[in-house]
Amino acid sequence: MPVTRSQTKQQREQSAPYEPPQQIRATRLASKRRQDEQDELAIVISPPPRRPEALTNNSPKSRKRVRDEVFIDDSPEPRKRARSDSLTRVEEINESSPTPSANIAQLEMEKSRLERAQYEQNEEIEQLKALVRRLEGEKRELAYQNRDLRDETQGLKQQIREHEEDNENFAEDMSGLEKENDHLRELIGKLEKEKNLLEEQKQVQKKRYQLQSERNRQLAEQHKEITTKAENEIQELKHDFKKDLQEAERERESLLDEISELKGSIVGVSRLGKQFGDGKFKSSIDRVYHGIRNCFLTIVKSREFDLKPQRGNGTLAKLLSAQVPDYQDQTVNDKLHVCMTVVSMVLVDFANQHLVFGHPSKDLPTAAWVVYQKFSEIDNLTDEKSVKQWLALTDEIINKAAPEAMKKAKEGSRKHIMDMIKKSLQAATTLKLTDDILAIITRLVSGCLEDLRLLEFQEWKYKIEMIPARVEGEHTPFDLDSMEDIYAEESGLVKASVFPLLSRLEIDEEAGSQRWTAISKAKVVVMTDSLATNGSA
Known part of the structure; x- marks a missing residue:
C-alpha cells in the first residue's frame, strides 16, 4: 500500500x-x-x-x-x-x-x-x-x-x-597590579615621612627666620642709637673744628681732585665693556651652521633645481671655483655645498665690513661708523684698547641718544645681508626662493648678526674667513686643528669648503710671537671614494 x-x-x-x-x-x-x-x-x-x-x-x-x-x-x-x-x-x-x-x-x-x-x-x-x-x-x-x-x-x-x-592574563595583571599597589603604598609611606620631615624643617626655618628678624631689629635699634650718638658728637665737634675750617677746605679740595682722577680711571676701565668668552661666539656660529645645513638639506631633497654654470672671471665664479671646485657635477651633495657656501661667503663679507653701528645711512650711527673706519686706517695706532673703549662708549651714547636710529641701522643690516644672500643664490642656482625659505634663512642669519657686531668690541682680536678648497689648482690638505669634516672624516684632501673659520689672535709677549687659535673650526668636505661615487647627502 x-x-x-x-x-x-x-x-x-x-x-x-x-x-x-x-x-x-x-x-x-x-x-x-x-x-x-x-x-x-x-x-x-x-x-x-x-x-x-x-x-x-x-x-x-x-x-x-x-x-x-x-x-x-x-x-x-x-x-x-x-x-x-x-x-x-x-x-x-x-x-x-x-x-x-x-x-x-x-x-x-x-x-x-x-x-x-x-x-x-x-x-x-x-x-x-x-x-x-x-x-x-x-x-x-x-x-x-x-x-x-x-x-x-x-x-x-x-x-x-x-x-x-x-x-588567566587578567589574573596575572591583577597580581602585578597588586604588587605595584603594594609598592606604591610603600612609596606613599616614604613620601609621608619625607613630608613630615620637610614640615619639621620648615618649622625650624621659620623659627630661625623669626630669630634673625628679631636680631636685625635689635641691630637696627643699636645702629640708630649709635648714629644718633655720632650725630650729637659731630654737632659738638663742629664748634671745636670751626677754627680749622679753612685748612679743612683745602684738604677737601685736594681730596676732590684725587676723587676726580680716580673716577676718570674707573670710567676708563669700565668703558671696555661688552666682553664675552669664546664659548658665546662658538655656540652662535655653530648654531648658524647647523641651521643652514638642515635648511638646505631639506631643500635639495624636496625641490628640483640646478646649479648655474659660472663663466668668466666674475667674483662669484672665482669664489665658487675656490670653495667648491667640482660643483659642475650637479649631484645632491654639490647643490647642498654650493648653497651653504654662498650663504657662508655672504656672512664673511658682512663681518669684514665692520658694521659695528648697523648698515650705513644718513643718521648718527653712520657718522660714528665713518670715524671708526678712519681709526682702522691709521697705521701707527698702537693703543687699540683706547679705540675699543671709544667704541663701547660711543655705542652706549648712540643707543641712549638715538635709539630709533640704531634700531633702523640694525634692521638695515638685516635687510642688506638678506639681499646679498638672495642675489647670490639666484646667481648660482635656479632655486625658487619662496617666502618660507627666505623667512627661515632670515631667522638663522639674524641670530648671529649681533654676535658678529660684538666681535669688534672684544679686547681679543677675532677674524672670520673661508678656507679655500683648492689653491693654484691643488686641493688643500685637511688640517684637523682648523677644519672639521661634516661627515666626520679625519684625513684626506678638501673637496669643498662650506662654512667659515672663526679664530682668535693670541700674543705671547715674552716670546714675541703670535698665532691664531681656532674657536669654531671651518666646516669642509673631505674627498673620499664614497663621496666621489655617491650623490646622497
Whole structure:
C-alpha cells in the first residue's frame, strides 16, 4: 500500500526533534514553498503516463505484455501480486465469455480500469518522488544547519578558550597590579615621612627666620642709637673744628681732585665693556651652521633645481671655483655645498665690513661708523684698547641718544645681508626662493648678526674667513686643528669648503710671537671614494 503525504508528514513530525514554535512555523513555510516549487517542476517535466497497448487477443503473450506495461513497479512483491490479479481476471473473462466479441468488450473495460489504476499509481509514484526530493532537500538543509552548528560550536569553544586565556592574563595583571599597589603604598609611606620631615624643617626655618628678624631689629635699634650718638658728637665737634675750617677746605679740595682722577680711571676701565668668552661666539656660529645645513638639506631633497654654470672671471665664479671646485657635477651633495657656501661667503663679507653701528645711512650711527673706519686706517695706532673703549662708549651714547636710529641701522643690516644672500643664490642656482625659505634663512642669519657686531668690541682680536678648497689648482690638505669634516672624516684632501673659520689672535709677549687659535673650526668636505661615487647627502 503506497504511503500518502499525510502519513509521511505524521512520521516526520513524530521523529523530528523539538523546535521552538517560531522556528517550526518558519521551517514549515519554507518547506511548503519548496514543496510547491518542486511539485510544479515535477508536473512540468514529468512525462505523461504510458498507456498499455490495445489487447487484440487473449493469448498468453498478449497477457504478459499487458502485465509488464501496467505494473511498472520494480519491487518483486507488487509485480507478483499484480501478475496474479491480472491472470485471474483474464481467466475469469475467458471462462465466462461465450464469444470473442464479449471477451473483447470485457478486455476493453479491464483495459480502461487498468489504465486508471496505472495513472493513479503513477501519480502516487510522482508524489512519492516529490516527497523524497523534498525530504532530501530538507536533509541537505539539516546537514547544512548541522555543519553551521558545528562551526558555531567550534567558534564558541574557541571563544571560551580565548576567554579563559584572557581570564588567566587578567589574573596575572591583577597580581602585578597588586604588587605595584603594594609598592606604591610603600612609596606613599616614604613620601609621608619625607613630608613630615620637610614640615619639621620648615618649622625650624621659620623659627630661625623669626630669630634673625628679631636680631636685625635689635641691630637696627643699636645702629640708630649709635648714629644718633655720632650725630650729637659731630654737632659738638663742629664748634671745636670751626677754627680749622679753612685748612679743612683745602684738604677737601685736594681730596676732590684725587676723587676726580680716580673716577676718570674707573670710567676708563669700565668703558671696555661688552666682553664675552669664546664659548658665546662658538655656540652662535655653530648654531648658524647647523641651521643652514638642515635648511638646505631639506631643500635639495624636496625641490628640483640646478646649479648655474659660472663663466668668466666674475667674483662669484672665482669664489665658487675656490670653495667648491667640482660643483659642475650637479649631484645632491654639490647643490647642498654650493648653497651653504654662498650663504657662508655672504656672512664673511658682512663681518669684514665692520658694521659695528648697523648698515650705513644718513643718521648718527653712520657718522660714528665713518670715524671708526678712519681709526682702522691709521697705521701707527698702537693703543687699540683706547679705540675699543671709544667704541663701547660711543655705542652706549648712540643707543641712549638715538635709539630709533640704531634700531633702523640694525634692521638695515638685516635687510642688506638678506639681499646679498638672495642675489647670490639666484646667481648660482635656479632655486625658487619662496617666502618660507627666505623667512627661515632670515631667522638663522639674524641670530648671529649681533654676535658678529660684538666681535669688534672684544679686547681679543677675532677674524672670520673661508678656507679655500683648492689653491693654484691643488686641493688643500685637511688640517684637523682648523677644519672639521661634516661627515666626520679625519684625513684626506678638501673637496669643498662650506662654512667659515672663526679664530682668535693670541700674543705671547715674552716670546714675541703670535698665532691664531681656532674657536669654531671651518666646516669642509673631505674627498673620499664614497663621496666621489655617491650623490646622497
